[in-house]
Amino acid sequence: MSPRQADTRQRALDVALELFAEQGYEKTSLREIAERLDVTKAALYYHFASKEALLAGIIDSLVEPVDELVAWSQTQPRTTEFRLEYLRRLAELLQGPLSRWISFVQQNQPVLRDHTEAGQKMQSRLLLLCARIIEPEAALQDQLRSLLGLLAVYLGNLAPASAMLRSLGFEATPEELAVAAMDVARELVRIGPDQWS
Amino acid sequence: MSPRQADTRQRALDVALELFAEQGYEKTSLREIAERLDVTKAALYYHFASKEALLAGIIDSLVEPVDELVAWSQTQPRTTEFRLEYLRRLAELLQGPLSRWISFVQQNQPVLRDHTEAGQKMQSRLLLLCARIIEPEAALQDQLRSLLGLLAVYLGNLAPASAMLRSLGFEATPEELAVAAMDVARELVRIGPDQWS
DNA sequence: GTCTATAAGTAGATAGAC
DNA sequence: GTCTATCTACTTATAGAC
Known part of the structure; x- marks a missing residue:
């Protein structure tokens, strides 16, 4: 396959994700996607049976890095040390592949809450x-603190959030923010006097 | 005016808000709104020049309680005590009028980020x-902590968040959650050893 | 694998009668 | 203030040639 004409299917997924994340699923038409790809709508329908199938394809590709993190987390004991490492890994993901994922989710709440199977998966x-950050045995307040720790990492590492x-x-700077957020997060996920560490 | 046939304009605002908050602006058609009101689309156009004007009308009515809270906050000194009271008032609003406002914002990020003037206002x-919860003179970490305190109140008092x-x-129970969230929030908005209290 | 052509439907919006 | 009827533009999706 030539590098230019490479895999229209993959290019379509990329372009669609970008547009969906930017302006939302409903507002993005297949015509618009096709134009950016420099093909016709009909060509798009060769690769995806429907607009919703395109959405499902995007979601499948996005879900992967998350599943990896969750899978790893399930092999770990639920200690404070684990939660700290979990946040470190999450911070990394947020600056990389998860970045597009979150924008996409935020911009498409309506479709994702719909009946669609893909949305439920997301x-x-x-x-x-x-x-995974919540310790079920902990006090309600401590559970909340852990969750807020996760939110801190989110705020500090996701580009749009840190811009806000x-x-x-x-x-x-974004870097200082990421560091400060991790400081605060560390404090929040630490539970009691080493009760679960 | 009869109580039944009362002010189509107001009823339209109510119905549209409900639908926009539930399924998003783009996905909601004027036909759908008109049907629920038991009038025709044309009648809707008598009251609102366009779909966007309808959106603007909704936003104006939603912005009011927020403006009141913000206006009050601007008369207050920026102490820890102020931030605690601010959170108490916010919690109240979140259980009342702000509830619909937040759902609406969350479900309509795309439109609201658009060029539209109404969206910017929102x-x-x-x-x-x-x-208003952030103390500009405080350390970066303390600023973040205050903001997370606000998020805690949000999580604990907004119906969909607390359901999540x-x-x-x-x-x-929702009540226990609200109390616990306020506990955690109090701790988070407290800055240093009474530096700004 | 991509095209042209077109179907079938719905959107937002307007004209003009009542 | 609300109606019927209609317009234009755009949507998702399909049929069939190359």
Whole structure:
């Protein structure tokens, strides 16, 4: 396969993800996607049976890195040390592949909550991602603190979130923000006087 | 005016808000809104020049309680005590009028980020709401902690968020959750050894 | 694997009668 | 203030040639 004309299917997934994440699923038409790919709508229908199938394809590719993190987390004991490492790995993902994933989720709440099977898959992974930081035996307050620790990492490492923080008056570089967020997060996921560490 | 046939304009705003918050702006058609009102699309156009004007009308009505909270906050000194009271008032709003507002924002990120003037208004209020909890002179970590305190109140008091928490395994009634969230939030907005209190 | 052509439907919006 | 009827534009999706 020539490098230019390489795999229209894959290019379609990339372009569609970009547009869906930017302007939402409903607002993005197949015509628009096809134009960017420099093919016709009909060509698109050769690769995907429907717009929803295209959506499902995107979701499948996005879910992968999350599943890896969750799978790893399930082999670990639920100690404070584990939660700290979990946050470190999450921070890394948020700066990489998870970045597009989260934007996509945020911009497409309506479709994802729909009956669609793909949407359910997406939502379930998001819940799982949050659930792994929570220690079921801990006090309610400590469970909440852990979850907020995860949110801190999210705020500090996801590009749009950190841009919002700076627009809120945070005078810090993205790097400083990521470090500060991890500081705060560490404090939050530490439970009791070494009860579960 | 008869109570039944009362003000189609207001009823339209109510119905549209409900539908927009539930399934998103793009996915909701004027036909659907008109059907629920038991009038025709044309009648809708008598009251609103366009779909976007309808959106703007909704936003204006939603922005009001937020503006009140922000206005009050601007008369207050920026002490820890203020932030605690701010959170108490926010918690109240989240259980009342702000509830629909937040769902609406969450489900309509794409439209609200658009060029539309109404969308900008909405976003600016959301930022302002967050900004009032932040002490500009504080250390970056403490600023983040305050913001997370606000998020805790959000998680604990907004119905959909607290439903999500329970699906995450939090075994608590909505009331218990709200109390626990305020506990955690109090701890987070407290800055240093009474530096700004 | 990509094209042209087109079907079938719905969207937002308007004209003009009542 | 609400109606019927209609317009234009655009949507998802399909049929069939190359």
